[in-house]
Amino acid sequence: MNVKEDTGSVSFPLSVFETAETKEELEDWLLSQDHELINRLRKARHDDIQGKGSDWNSIKKDLCIE
Secondary structure (H helix, E strand, O other): OOOOOOOEEEEHHHHHHHHHOOOHHHHHHHHHOOHHHHHHHHHHHHHOOOOOOOHHHHHHHHHOOO
C-alpha cells in the first residue's frame, strides 16, 4: 500500500478496487492492512474474553458522554 500524505491519495491493488462494491469495503480493506490496529483489536478482544474489559457505562461516564 502506498500512501502519499502530501497529495492525500491512496493506492489500492487493482483487484481490490475492482471487486469492492462500496466505499466501506475499500475502507475495510485499508483497515485490514494496518497491522498495529489489528494487533490492538486482537488484544482488546483477548482482554474482553478474559473479563478484563471495561463496563460501557463506566466508559461513557469517564468520557462525559452521558
